[in-house]
Amino acid sequence: MRGLAYFCIVSAAMYALAGMAFGIVMAASHDHTLMTVHAHLNLLGWVSMAIYGLYYHAVPAAADTRLAKIHVGVATLGLWIMIPGIAMAVLGMTEGPAIAGSLLTILGMLLFTARVATAQRAFA
Ligand code: HEM
Ligand code: HEM
Numbered sequence: 001m002r003g004l005a006y007f008c009i010v011s012a013a014m015y016a017l018a019g020m021a022f023g024i025v026m027a028a029s030h031d032h033t034l035m036t037v038h039a040h041l042n043l044l045g046w047v048s049m050a051i052y053g054l055y056y057h058a059v060p061a062a063a064d065t066r067l068a069k070i071h072v073g074v075a076t077l078g079l080w081i082m083i084p085g086i087a088m089a090v091l092g093m094t095e096g097p098a099i100a101g102s103l104l105t106i107l108g109m110l111l112f113t114a115r116v117a118t119a120q121r122a123f124a
Helices: 003-029 035-059 064-092 096-123
Strands: none
Touching: 003 035, 003 064, 035 064, 035 096, 064 096
């Protein structure tokens, strides 16, 4: 594994570590207020990022494109804004970062959809 696929899998594993540690702190403290932060850190950070990594490992020609790099960059930026953003929204501070992070996250998924769909024609 190399390049973009490696970046995605290593990031995903680190998000899993952070998400699980968050889960353990939540369980130990009996305070589940930030459950949605934990859930989305695991589901977007660990699960989705790992799927991106496995895809780019399976289709290296797709990984070696600008679209793929932009996709992973947007997905990563979206996650880093969305996760603290959810915490701020849940704590009643502001909804702005959650909205911005969500929009970047769905844009990332749109770019991934475009990469997957067009890679079939370009590299199959
Ligand atoms: C050490 C590992 C983990 C611990 C200790 C942990 C702990 C927790 C706790 C305490 C809650 C709150 C439950 C509630 O209030 O009903 C929770 C919710 C949740 N966790 Fe985890 N978790 C862990 C790993 C994961 C992973 C790996 C994922 C996803 C891949 C995940 C996904 C979720 C989701 C989706 C919820 C929300 C469930 C719901 O809607 O009721 N967790 N977790
Ligand atoms: C742009 C991306 C996403 C947005 C804006 C979003 C938004 C939300 C919102 C507003 C809730 C309700 C939270 C509450 O009731 O307090 C929620 C819950 C949930 N979402 Fe997402 N979501 C996104 C992506 C995902 C993805 C990719 C998954 C799974 C792979 C997922 C799984 C869940 C689950 C399991 C719950 C219930 C647990 C919880 O309340 O935290 N979401 N999401």
